[in-house]
Amino acid sequence: MDIKANLNTILKSIPKEVTLVAVSKTRQNSAIIEAYQQGQRIFGENKVQELVQKFEELPKDINWHMIGHLQTNKVKFIAPFVSLIHGVDSIKLLKEINKRAKQNNRVIDCLLQVHIATESTKFGFDISEVNEAVNTANEYQNIRIVGLMGMATFTDNKQQVIQEFSSLKTVFDTVKNEHITTLSMGMSGDYQLAIEQGSSMVRVGSAIFGHRN
Numbered sequence: 001m002d003i004k005a006n007l008n009t010i011l012k013s014i015p016k017e018v019t020l021v022a023v024s025k026t027r028q029n030s031a032i033i034e035a036y037q038q039g040q041r042i043f044g045e046n047k048v049q050e051l052v053q054k055f056e057e058l059p060k061d062i063n064w065h066m067i068g069h070l071q072t073n074k075v076k077f078i079a080p081f082v083s084l085i086h087g088v089d090s091i092k093l094l095k096e097i098n099k100r101a102k103q104n105n106r107v108i109d110c111l112l113q114v115h116i117a118t119e120s121t122k123f124g125f126d127i128s129e130v131n132e133a134v135n136t137a138n139e140y141q142n143i144r145i146v147g148l149m150g151m152a153t154f155t156d157n158k159q160q161v162i163q164e165f166s167s168l169k170t171v172f173d174t175v176k177n178e179h180i181t182t183l184s185m186g187m188s189g190d191y192q193l194a195i196e197q198g199s200s201m202v203r204v205g206s207a208i209f210g211h212r213n
């Protein structure tokens with residue numbers, strides 16, 4: 001895998017305003033360092049234990065994003081350092097993040113995960129619940145909702161993926177303001193489609209680091 005070449009190809013193909021999260025789950029530190037040496041500073045992980053371990057072992061100027069499903073009982077382990085939590089999918093989780101952020105004297109940036117896929121296995125608020133969740137989150141002092149995140153259905157049906165991203169963009173437009181500016185959608189297989197539909201942050205793993213086992 002030529003991580004350096006892959007990274008540069010992707011960076012060249014996405015607009016400057018779109019932020020690239022290099023999804024490094026399951027990867028060795030040496031692979032992450034290769035991307036780091038190219039200037040990449042934002043990495044995404046989906047497991048708390050792996051995230052904590054990599055935070056401890058790798059350079060301290062990396063911004064670590066939690067992109068996976070987060071259990072409330074594990075928030076405390078990442079609260080001291082995590083820079084963005086993508087998958088906030090319940091009020092209970094918001095409350096816990098707020099509590100742990102406060103204990104660490106931090107304000108933690110969060111994205112509300114919105115359920116846009118037809119698959120029932122993907123987590124998130126329903127589109128109809130987003131407004132109320134944003135309002136509730138505003139009452140918590142130690143979290144800042146900075147945007148929304150969503151995952152499209154895993155399918156070859158391009159039109160369906162476009163339609164799902166587009167519905168997320170529509171909700172995003174109804175809640176966006178000076179703080180809510182991030183729309184995290186798009187992975188290796190669909191990030192171009194996501195950007196066409198208005199994504200401002202893409203989470204790309206295998207297109208940079210190769211296939212995962």
Ligand SMILES: *Cc1c(COP(=O)(O)O)cnc(C)c1O
Nearest residue numbers: 023046067187188203204205206
């Ligand atoms: C693994 C993962 C990605 C990256 O997937 P690739 O297909 O490897 O780009 C993006 N987002 C989430 C939430 C993930 O769990």
